Amino acid sequence: MxxxxxxxxxxxxxxxxxxxxxxxxxxxxxxxxxxxxxxxxxxxxxxxxxxxxxxxxxxxxxxxxxxxxxxxxxxxxxxxxxxxxxxxxxxxxxxxxxxxxxxxxxxxxxxxxxxxxxxxxxxxxxxxxxxxxxxxxxxxxxxxxxxxxxxxxxxxxxxxxxxxxxxxxxxxxxxxxxxxxxxxxxxxxxxxxxxxxxxxxxxxxxxxxxxxxxxxxxxxxxxxxxxxxxxxLNKEYQYDVKEAVLLHIDRLCAFFPEKTVMNVMKKQIACYVYGMRGSKAIKEKAFAASSLTELKEIFQ
Ligand SMILES: Cc1cc2nc3c(=O)[nH]c(=O)nc-3n(C[C@H](O)[C@H](O)[C@H](O)COP(=O)(O)O)c2cc1C
CATH class of the missing domain: 3.20.20.70 (Aldolase class I)
Known part of the structure; x- marks a missing residue:
């Protein structure tokens, strides 16, 4: 298989x-x-x-x-x-x-x-x-x-x-x-x-x-x-962009240093919020974030 x-x-x-x-x-x-x-x-x-x-x-x-x-x-x-x-x-x-x-x-x-x-x-x-x-x-x-x-x-x-x-x-x-x-x-x-x-x-x-x-x-x-x-697949699902982003950050932290997680997540976040109301402001905040705590706070 x-x-x-x-x-x-x-x-x-x-x-x-x-x-x-x-x-x-x-x-x-x-x-x-x-x-x-x-x-x-x-x-x-x-x-x-x-x-x-x-x-x-x-x-x-x-x-x-x-x-x-x-x-x-x-x-x-x-x-x-x-x-x-x-x-x-x-x-x-x-x-x-x-x-x-x-x-x-x-x-x-x-x-x-x-x-x-x-x-x-x-x-x-x-x-x-x-x-x-x-x-x-x-x-x-x-x-x-x-x-x-x-x-x-x-x-x-x-x-x-x-x-x-x-x-x-x-x-x-x-x-x-x-x-x-x-x-x-x-x-x-x-x-x-x-x-x-x-x-x-x-x-x-x-x-x-x-x-x-x-x-x-x-x-x-x-x-x-x-x-x-x-x-x-036409399956029912629940989705919360905040939860997705926070889980994504959490899993990357297991193996990437903080700086790499920040760089990777800034690109990923641009995709996560694409087409969402207020996405421009979120992206700007994410790109300006200087630590992971700051990045997470945008979504918490
Ligand atoms: C940003 C980006 C990175 C990609 N990296 C790879 C890669 O590492 N290996 C690969 O075989 N294809 C790579 N591709 C091609 C995709 O796997 C896929 O073949 C292509 O995007 C067409 O599928 P889609 O219409 O579903 O996007 C990449 C595509 C994009 C947009």
Missing amino acids: ITYNDSDLILAPIAGYSDAGMRVLCFRYGAGLCYTEMVSAKGLFYGNENTAALLHIDKEEKNTGVQLFGSEPEIFAEVVRYDCIQKFPIIDINMGCPVRKITSNGEGSALMRSPELIYKIVRAVKDNSGKTVTVKMRLGIDGLQNVQECALAAQEGGADMITVHGRTKEQLYGGKADYDAIARVKEIVKVPLCGNGDVTDVVSYRKMKETGVDYVMIARGAMGRPYVFSSV
Whole structure:
């Protein structure tokens, strides 16, 4: 099983956002699997200290996947044996990041230039981790829509699930995700498929499910809106933004120093209060806060 909790909904890896606090909240509202933000395989290999906090799992988390990015099968083979990776039940490989800093190293969506390399990386992770291995890709790169070929290469390498974000690398996050292209991948792969792109409510969720995908992944629709999972599943829920923010702060304090919690939470709070009455004033107060006590007082 990829997800738990009878849920086919997955929280996407979101750099700077899908931390342990956000994941705990998303699980509470019905996510069946949550991913960490992407973590550099090379960073782990060379002992970069900044990556350690990104790998913290809260005691309440039930089914969290770690997402790694990189381009060298040998490095992947090594780091997936580390205890800090082995504690995760699922390992995801990033094949979709469009950011130049990443693709210029041949990582992220640049992997889609070589289905052969995709095969080797997935095989290296599968053979050396003993874990459930998933991959996340886009529709293609360099004007080429080769997601089908890449998905088959990942499947051949031993991937247990493939996520397709229905945009090419060049589209970044603009335009509309192409659900027909996702449906065409579903027609040819045997492993479970997860559809991603523009799912924010029950209508878009149902549209995505019409493609035949087994799972649905949500990123932007869950930022500051952990209840989106209950809402999409048409389940009753209660939500209090104050409680959510305070719980989020509390969970981050378990592993981040105060200054980092402040920086992370200022961005998260901007999402939590987005569209709310008085949100501008709350954001201004949050950005001006100089201690966690001050930040919490805004919500207490
Ligand atoms: C701020 C931000 C950070 C992201 N970080 C990652 C990441 O670390 N790994 C990844 O595979 N995708 C990342 N993505 C892409 C999302 O996981 C997702 O594929 C994309 O946003 C489309 O889904 P959505 O329409 O539900 O937002 C990021 C997206 C955003 C907006």
